[in-house]
Amino acid sequence: MEEGLWRRMLELGRCADGSWLGLFGSGDAGETLxxxxxxxxxxxxxxxxxxxxxxxxxxxxxxxxxxxxx
Structure with a gap:
């Protein structure tokens, strides 16, 4: 049971981490900075x-x- 739960928690964490990174996009602030x-x-x-x-x-x-x- 614990192994299955651990795998699902890692999948959930990966999904949350990927969504968080996606919010930042490419970091493009325009032609100059x-x-x-x-x-x-x-x-x-x-x-x-x-x-x-x-x-x-x-x-x-x-x-x-x-x-x-x-």
């Missing part, structure tokens, strides 16, 4: 893929990245 130091950063194309590892398993994300150059 002002950094903490006041410099204007440009959005670098294309979206960058990264893997996020959680206790519920890996999630592959596509994120907007900002910088001075690629």
């Amino acid at each position: 002002v950094g903490a130091d006041g410099r204007t950063l440009k959005r670098l194309e294309p979206l960058h893929r990264r893997e996020d590892q959680s206790v519920f398993g890996p999630f592959e994300l596509e994120r907007a990245v900002y910088g001075m150059r690629a």
Whole structure:
């Protein structure tokens, strides 16, 4: 019984974690972004893929990245 319950809890956690990550989208804040130091950063194309590892398993994300150059 405990093993089945544990598996279902992990599935529920993965679903909740995936939904939470989905709320943030790609993080795209427009063509430019002002950094903490006041410099204007440009959005670098294309979206960058990264893997996020959680206790519920890996999630592959596509994120907007900002910088001075690629």
